[in-house]
Amino acid sequence: MRAPVNRERLRAAVFLLLLAGLTAVLATRAVRLVRQPEELSSIDESKWFRSSGPVTLAAEAFGSVRSSLPPGGKVWLTLPPAWDPGWWGWMARYHLPEQRIAGVLQQASDAPAGTWVVAIGPDGKAAVQRMGGLPR
Amino acid sequence: MRFLLSLLVLLALLVAVGLPLALLGMPVAPLSVVLLAAVLFPLAGRVRLLPVVLEERWPRPVALLARVALFLAVALFLAKVALAPLWSWDHFAIWGMKSRLMVVKGRLDLSFLALPGFERSVTYYPVGLPMLWRLLALGGLPGTALFKTVHALFGLALVAVTRRGVLRLALSPAMADALAALLAASPLLWDTIAVGLADLPLALFATAGLVLALESNEHPRGIWAAGVCLGFLPWIKQEGLSLALLALVAAAAMVSSGKGRKALLLPAGLLIAGALAIGRMLPKAGPTFFTGDWQGRALERLSRPGEILTMLGSDLIAPGWLGFWFLFAAGLAFALWRRNRTALLLAGVVVLQLGLYAAVYFFTYLPAANHILSSFTRITAALVPLGILMIAVTVSPAETPISPASSTQGDI
Numbered sequence: 001m002r003a004p005v006n007r008e009r010l011r012a013a014v015f016l017l018l019l020a021g022l023t024a025v026l027a028t029r030a031v032r033l034v035r036q037p038e039e040l041s042s043i044d045e046s047k048w049f050r051s052s053g054p055v056t057l058a059a060e061a062f063g064s065v066r067s068s069l070p071p072g073g074k075v076w077l078t079l080p081p082a083w084d085p086g087w088w089g090w091m092a093r094y095h096l097p098e099q100r101i102a103g104v105l106q107q108a109s110d111a112p113a114g115t116w117v118v119a120i121g122p123d124g125k126a127a128v129q130r131m132g133g134l135p136r
Numbered sequence: 137m138r139f140l141l142s143l144l145v146l147l148a149l150l151v152a153v154g155l156p157l158a159l160l161g162m163p164v165a166p167l168s169v170v171l172l173a174a175v176l177f178p179l180a181g182r183v184r185l186l187p188v189v190l191e192e193r194w195p196r197p198v199a200l201l202a203r204v205a206l207f208l209a210v211a212l213f214l215a216k217v218a219l220a221p222l223w224s225w226d227h228f229a230i231w232g233m234k235s236r237l238m239v240v241k242g243r244l245d246l247s248f249l250a251l252p253g254f255e256r257s258v259t260y261y262p263v264g265l266p267m268l269w270r271l272l273a274l275g276g277l278p279g280t281a282l283f284k285t286v287h288a289l290f291g292l293a294l295v296a297v298t299r300r301g302v303l304r305l306a307l308s309p310a311m312a313d314a315l316a317a318l319l320a321a322s323p324l325l326w327d328t329i330a331v332g333l334a335d336l337p338l339a340l341f342a343t344a345g346l347v348l349a350l351e352s353n354e355h356p357r358g359i360w361a362a363g364v365c366l367g368f369l370p371w372i373k374q375e376g377l378s379l380a381l382l383a384l385v386a387a388a389a390m391v392s393s394g395k396g397r398k399a400l401l402l403p404a405g406l407l408i409a410g411a412l413a414i415g416r417m418l419p420k421a422g423p424t425f426f427t428g429d430w431q432g433r434a435l436e437r438l439s440r441p442g443e444i445l446t447m448l449g450s451d452l453i454a455p456g457w458l459g460f461w462f463l464f465a466a467g468l469a470f471a472l473w474r475r476n477r478t479a480l481l482l483a484g485v486v487v488l489q490l491g492l493y494a495a496v497y498f499f500t501y502l503p504a505a506n507h508i509l510s511s512f513t514r515i516t517a518a519l520v521p522l523g524i525l526m527i528a529v530t531v532s533p534a535e536t537p538i539s540p541a542s543s544t545q546g547d548i
Contacts, residue, residue, distance in 0.1 A: 012195050019201045019314055025458060026208045026321060033215055055223045059280070089253075094228045097236040097277065 053087050054124070061126040062095030065118055068128040071098040076111040079104060080122045088120065137300050138185045140293055144344045145361045146173065146180035148368035150271055151264045152407050155371075155414065158244035158267075165242045166274040184358040185351055188303050191533055194310040202313035209320035210295060217288045220328035222280050227332035230257050235266035235278050242275060246418065255422035262411060263418070264371025265334045283332045291325045294340045298521045301347035302528040305478075311531055315524045318463075323456050324517035334373045339518040341365045341372065342379055346482070346525060349387035352396065362387055363400040367407025370415075375515065378492050379485070380408060383522075386481040427501040434499040444497050447508045452516070460520060467527040474530075482526035486519045 069075060075096060079088055085104035092101045099116070108117040113132035120126050154172050158164050162172075192199065222232070234257065237248050244267075249259040269278045272286060299316035306312065319325065330336050345365030352359035366383050369376030384404055388397045437444060452461040464486070471479035493515055497504045 008193075012198055015194065015310075015314070016198050016201065019198065019205055022314070022317060022321065022458065023201060023205045023208065026205060026212060026317075029212055029321075029326075030208065033212065033219070053223075053225075055228070056221050059221075090229050090233070090256075094233045094236060097233075098240075 053084075053091075055091075057124040058088065058091035059095060061120055061124055062092060062118070065126045065128045066096060066098075069096065069099050069116055069118075073099050073116050074102050075099045075116045075118055076102050076108075077104045078106070078108050078117060078119045080120065083120070092118065137296065138183055140296060141185070141344060141348060141361065142177075142180045142183045144293065144297075144341065145183055145364050146177055147268060148341060148364050148371075148407070149176045149180055151268050151371055152364075152368060152410055154271055155244070155264065155267045156410065159414075159417075161243070163242045164239045164244055164270060164275040166276075169271050169274050180361075182358075183348070183361045188307065190303070190309060191307045192309055193533065194308060199310035199313070202310045202317065205317040206295075206299075206313040206320065209317040209325075210292065213291055213320050213325045214288055216326065216328060217284055217291070217331060220331065222283060222332050224329050224331065224333055227283070230261060231266060231334055232269075232278070232283060232332045233257060234263060235269040238263065238266055239270055239275060250419045250421070257422075259419045259421045260415065260424075261374060261418075262371050262376065262415060264368070264411065265337055265373075268337070287331045287336060290336050290340050291320075294336065294343060294521060295320050295325075297340070297344050297347050298524055301343065301350060301521075301525045304347070304350055305525065305528040306532050308531075308533075311528065315528060318458065318460060319521055319524055321458055322460060322517060322520045323513055324520050327456075327514070327517070329514055330517070333514070335514055335518045338369060338372045338376055338379065339521050341368050342376075342383055342518070343521040343525070345369075346383055346387060346485075346522065349390050349400065350478075350525075352391060352400075357399075359387075359391055359396050359400045360403050363402065363404035364407065367404035367411075370408055370411035375489070375492070377408070377411070379489055380404065382485045382488050386485050389481050390478060423501055425496055425500045425502075430499040430501070433501070437498045437504060441498075444494070444504050444508070447505060448494055448497070448512060451508070451512050454513075456513070460523065463527055464523045467523075467530040470530045471526065476529060479526050479529035482522060482529065486523050486526065489519055490516065 075092070077085075077088060077092055079085060089101060089104055096118075102115065105111055105117070108119055108129055108131070111117045111131045115131050117129045117131060118126050119129060150169075150173055153176065154162070154164075154169070157172070162168055194202075222228075227233075234249075238244060238246055246263065248254060249257065269282065269286060272278070273282050295316050298319050299312045302312040302315045303309065306315075324330060324336060324339060342365075345362045345368075348358060348362035348365060352362060363384075366380050366387065369380035369383070384401065387400055391397050391400055464483075467479065468483045468487075470476075471483060493512065497508055497512075500507050
């Protein structure tokens with residue numbers, strides 16, 4: 001008659017052990033999150049996080065010029081040397097959804113007259129120019 | 137819980153009705169979104185649930201620790217979503233980008249998908265989720281705050297719905313808390329790569345559909361809502377079609393009456409047909425997994441399957457899963473041994489969908505190793521809640537071995 005009682009106790013002990021393990025993992029995560037809130041890349045998914053690019057910089061750069069561009073306007077980008085034009089082109093499409101992103105140029109003067117150029121500086125700051133017009 | 141499931145049904149209906157209407161010219165603006173929601177809510181509000189009679193069998197310290205683990209896991213999920221920036225490339229190039237570009241001057245306009253340069257946005261992917269974000273923004277431009285808030289709410293809803301399913305199956309609050317905590321700590325919620333992507337919504341509606349189907353054994357008139365949730369899956373992701381079909385087979389097998397099966401399959405069929413029809417209207421730019429000599433690639437990779445299978449296996453036993461797939465395997469073995477019908481149906485959905493994912497890596501145009509590294513953990517994570525429901529069945533007190541007398545109790 002004692003066997004079923006022992007089995008119940010064993011089940012409870014195993015369940016308790018598994019729960020303690022899960023709680024320990026969660027507590028470890030909590031400590032890391034509190035100690036290094038700016039270093040999320042250290043938590044479990046570093047390979048993705050490091051390859052994602054400067055997403056916050058792009059959001060700030062394009063966000064700062066969005067209101068200076070007309071809806072439907074054709075927009076070219078210029079970037080500092082060696083910055084990835086493909087990545088920044090996609091970021092421009094995402095952050096400037098009301099404009100048509102025409103592409104990335106070596107220099108603003110290559111843009112056709114009447115179009116708009118968003119020039120990203122080496123510090124990540126963006127400036128808007130209307131070709132054939134005055135800088136805004 | 138009934139209100140939460142009603143809301144999920146409402147969201148599915150809102151997209152499935154709103155997107156075709158918007159294609160026909162309905163404005164995507166606050167008034168039209170609110171009006172449409174108001175029209176659909178009486179239907180969505182007809183979700184019915186019966187109370188669960190609980191049979192707690194675990195000692196109090198176990199129940200207490202399970203509750204602590206659940207609260208801690210959920211709090212960590214919310215904290216991490218709040219802290220992490222939106223950063224997934226697929227969000228910027230595909231899911232979030234489409235949502236931000238798809239409405240022009242208050243009207244749905246998908247013509248940008250045909251523009252040069254958008255091939256890399258996988259133009260033929262379903263647009264139901266981008267539309268859902270847009271509707272939740274009342275037609276306005278969705279931004280970081282909305283994407284992250286919706287992700288957090290969907291995560292909470294998934295934990296709650298899964299917990300309800302476990303409660304229904306295992307009848308134990310401690311087990312429900314423990315398994316919900318495991319879900320909240322799993323890569324599906326913990327990894328912020330999923331923020332602003334479609335994997336969490338896919339998991340949410342699949343789980344809601346199956347939980348509603350399980351509930352319908354007690355309340356047969358509620359099965360139509362399961363059909364809506366499962367039929368909505370192909371609106372969310374491409375692989376939602378196979379997941380919907382597998383889950384519908386499982387749900388139909390759980391339903392005892394032919395009338396119930398009709399009530400399940402009719403709304404599901406309508407929604408699936410709608411998703412396929414809208415999918416045919418989308419431009420087919422860019423490569424698909426079948427691009428090029430896919431048969432040649434498959435033969436070449438099948439000649440040495442160990443490479444791909446080892447990578448997949450290594451992923452499933454990685455520490456980040458917290459042992460989930462070991463638990464799943466143990467539950468599956470137990471279900472096979474006891475021939476538990478409900479557990480085997482749920483396990484079948486997970487295993488067959490996993491098999492489909494594995495098969496894709498054998499013929500994809502991408503280098504298999506790169507493709508696995510960039511997607512397998514994320515897409516597999518969406519199956520965790522379904523696996524948790526299967527585990528819950530195996531620990532259910534009603535779980536009994538096969539016998540003619542118990543054949544109506546859910547066993548073969």
